[in-house]
Amino acid sequence: MFKRLRAFNDCCTPLSLIKGLRMSSSLSATLPAVLEKRRPQQSPETDYSTLSNYKAFQVQHSNLNLEISFEKQTISGVVHYNLHNVANASQILLDTSFLEVSDVSIDGSKVDFKVEPRREPLGSRLVVHSPDGTLPSTFKLSCSFETTQKCTALQWLQGHQTSGKPYVFSQLEAIHARSLFPCFDSPSVKSTFSANVTSPLPTVFSGILKSQEETETSSELKTYHFEQDVPIPTYLIGIASGDLQAADVGPRSKVYTEPFRLQDAQWEFDGDVEKFIQTAEKIIFPYEWGTYDILINPNSYPYGGMESPNMTFATPTLIAHDKSNVDVIAHELAHSWSGNLVTNCSWDHFWLNEGWTVYLERRIMGALHGEAARHFSALIGWNDLGNSIDSMKNPDRFSKLVQNLQDGTDPDEAFSTVPYEKGSTFLLYLETLLGGKQAFDPFIKHYFKKFQRQSLDTWQFFDTLFEFYADKRDLLEGVDWEKWFFTPGLPPKPELITTLADDVYALAEKWILKAQTSRNKKDFESSFAADDVKDFNSNQIVLLLDSLVQGVPATKAHQKSAFRWSENPTAAHALLAIYVDRTVNSRNAEVVFRTFRFEISARLTESYGKLAEWLGTVGRMKFVRPGYRLLNSVDRDLAVTTFEELKDMYHPICKALVKQDLGL
Numbered sequence: 208m209f210k211r212l213r214a215f216n217d218c219c220t221p222l223s224l225i226k227g228l229r230m231s232s233s234l235s236a237t238l239p240a241v242l243e244k245r246r247p248q249q250s251p252e253t254d255y256s257t258l259s260n261y262k263a264f265q266v267q268h269s270n271l272n273l274e275i276s277f278e279k280q281t282i283s284g285v286v287h288y289n290l291h292n293v294a295n296a297s298q299i300l301l302d303t304s305f306l307e308v309s310d311v312s313i314d315g316s317k318v319d320f321k322v323e324p325r326r327e328p329l330g331s332r333l334v335v336h337s338p339d340g341t342l343p344s345t346f347k348l349s350c351s352f353e354t355t356q357k358c359t360a361l362q363w364l365q366g367h368q369t370s371g372k373p374y375v376f377s378q379l380e381a382i383h384a385r386s387l388f389p390c391f392d393s394p395s396v397k398s399t400f401s402a403n404v405t406s407p408l409p410t411v412f413s414g415i416l417k418s419q420e421e422t423e424t425s426s427e428l429k430t431y432h433f434e435q436d437v438p439i440p441t442y443l444i445g446i447a448s449g450d451l452q453a454a455d456v457g458p459r460s461k462v463y464t465e466p467f468r469l470q471d472a473q474w475e476f477d478g479d480v481e482k483f484i485q486t487a488e489k490i491i492f493p494y495e496w497g498t499y500d501i502l503i504n505p506n507s508y509p510y511g512g513m514e515s516p517n518m519t520f521a522t523p524t525l526i527a528h529d530k531s532n533v534d535v536i537a538h539e540l541a542h543s544w545s546g547n548l549v550t551n552c553s554w555d556h557f558w559l560n561e562g563w564t565v566y567l568e569r570r571i572m573g574a575l576h577g578e579a580a581r582h583f584s585a586l587i588g589w590n591d592l593g594n595s596i597d598s599m600k601n602p603d604r605f606s607k608l609v610q611n612l613q614d615g616t617d618p619d620e621a622f623s624t625v626p627y628e629k630g631s632t633f634l635l636y637l638e639t640l641l642g643g644k645q646a647f648d649p650f651i652k653h654y655f656k657k658f659q660r661q662s663l664d665t666w667q668f669f670d671t672l673f674e675f676y677a678d679k680r681d682l683l684e685g686v687d688w689e690k691w692f693f694t695p696g697l698p699p700k701p702e703l704i705t706t707l708a709d710d711v712y713a714l715a716e717k718w719i720l721k722a723q724t725s726r727n728k729k730d731f732e733s734s735f736a737a738d739d740v741k742d743f744n745s746n747q748i749v750l751l752l753d754s755l756v757q758g759v760p761a762t763k764a765h766q767k768s769a770f771r772w773s774e775n776p777t778a779a780h781a782l783l784a785i786y787v788d789r790t791v792n793s794r795n796a797e798v799v800f801r802t803f804r805f806e807i808s809a810r811l812t813e814s815y816g817k818l819a820e821w822l823g824t825v826g827r828m829k830f831v832r833p834g835y836r837l838l839n840s841v842d843r844d845l846a847v848t849t850f851e852e853l854k855d856m857y858h859p860i861c862k863a864l865v866k867q868d869l870g871l
């Protein structure tokens with residue numbers, strides 16, 4: 208009854224049929240009018256963050272042959288694509304960015320090509336013409352290339368930045384793959400990959416290692432052969448090479464890292480990884496990638512984690528010595544379904560990758576630690592979302608769940624907490640609305656099965672949701688779709704179980720009230736004790752420190768005048784002394800960072816140098832950027848000299864952003 212047949216219209220070209228594009232005219236459940244009136248011409252929508260003509264081809268297989276040179280700090284090689292010319296195109300347009308392209312051939316014969324002038328931020332288009340103006344229906348395209356010093360995809364480290372040997376790692380999401388090799392750099396394009404990588408040092412890749420052998424030319428060099436049999440988009444390619452060793456952390460999992468960290472890394476992840484995989488398999492369906500390994504990169508790795516298939520790349524800040532950061536692994540693992548199997552078709556629909564992944568990450572952690580823990584994480588996420596929107600330079604544009612990057616805006620510029628937290632909050636809301644986990648879980652399985660190995664947009668998500676819950680349409684009609692998906696700012700506040708947060712808020716409030724009235728160290732010692740926080744997990748410590756810094760009891764959040772710890776450093780000192788083991792002595796980077804923020808807010812001058820020192824040991828942008836901003840707010844000279852001294856340790860993207868943040 209809710210289905211209607213919409214007439215086919217003229218725009219339905221053969222191309223759309225071949226490629227499985229859904230034109231707005233095909234058969235589907237009608238969405239509520241507010242959504243129908245926004246429905247685009249075709250689904251999946253076009254990706255505007257690529258300069259390639261990706262729609263004209265199907266990539267049947269990609270083969271990368273790479274050589275890593277630590278002396279030159281370049282990766283050079285040849286990429287071969289087996290292409291199916293679905294639109295009878297006569298030219299091939301590929302993405303490149305700061306790449307040197309030396310040769311292009313079609314079916315083994317060299318052809319002319321040109322690299323167009325660079326267009327920021329998307330790069331330089333590689334144009335390949337066929338010699339006679341036509342291209343076969345299937346053919347092999349080969350491009351020889353070399354990276355340059357301006358490459359944004361790689362960070363090269365020298366021995367003094369690692370445990371002694373050189374190291375290189377890639378970070379390609381969202382649009383940096385084009386800076387490593389010429390490609391159709393769109394999440395809409397998926398192919399299987401094989402890779403042969405030659406390097407003097409152990410090498411890992413986003414696929415399964417099949418063999419490794421010494422090269423004929425030199426016994427110093429080895430060629431590593433990898434296969435990725437599940438079709439993936441280019442942004443998921445990951446490659447790293449350095450003094451890497453591996454240790455088992457589960458029956459299908461190893462951790463790779465430099466030898467000096469191997470034991471700590473193994474201890475941190477051992478056992479949990481397999482629990483996460485099995486929990487996710489129950490919620491969704493079996494893990495399809497074979498192995499699941501983790502690479503712990505050197506300190507300068509700019510993200511928490513990156514979901515390269517078979518080989519999650521991660522920051523060493525996950526090693527907290529108490530397994531308290533493993534939720535990041537649950538997150539990257541969850542991407543094995545959301546993002547890696549079922550992929551956003553363009554960065555406008557990034558919430559389909561990250562919102563779903565945060566939702567699944569919390570389902571995994573909730574299955575293992577209980578529903579209260581799940582809701583507690585969601586609450587922290589909700590607070591992060593508010594803070595993130597508040598501090599946005601352009602919230603009207605970037606706090607909408609569905610983005611619009613049609614004008615060629617850099618997806619890195621649009622990146623924020625919004626797709627993560629607004630997205631996952633929406634899915635939790637939907638779960639509750641539809642009747643809880645038992646009602647929602649069949650949809651999870653259906654959605655991931657239906658779209659596996661494909662790339663989709665939000666409209667296909669909507670259509671599938673309305674089709675699946677045809678019998679609950681009245682509930683879905685009640686959702687404020689416009690607000691959730693197309694309106695800036697906070698969505699409706701979720702109803703969350705606050706048991707774990709309530710204890711934290713009560714303790715923060717008690718401290719703030721006491722600090723407002725007493726300056727006597729003994730007074731604090733008789734009112735508080737280390738035991739106050741002994742049962743807190745590290746997320747609760749994080750919330751405690753955040754609440755203290757805010758200086759307003761959560762129950763009186765409307766109160767205007769916040770307490771400033773700088774007015775009572777005695778109280779701040781007392782607090783840190785009483786909870787020393789859970790704050791100052793913590794090795795959890797999330798806690799360490801919040802402790803610094805608390806100390807800086809209290810203007811405890813002795814902490815400034817310690818923060819500067821810490822900034823020399825972390826490269827994760829989540830900490831480095833706000834860390835410099837904090838230091839800058841109390842001691843600009845120290846912030847600037849610290850940055851000048853350390854800047855070449857950071858990833859090029861991190862370095863550029865901090866420079867901008869400090870106004871240098």
Ligand code: BES
Pocket residue numbers: 380381510511512513514534535538539542561622627829
């Ligand atoms: N895919 C992202 C990382 C990413 C996104 C890199 C966009 C570049 C552009 C990854 O899965 C991620 O979200 N990492 C988070 C950790 C997570 C627990 C929220 C991070 O790095 O902090």
Ligand code: ZN
Pocket residue numbers: 538542560561564
């Ligand atoms: Zn993610």
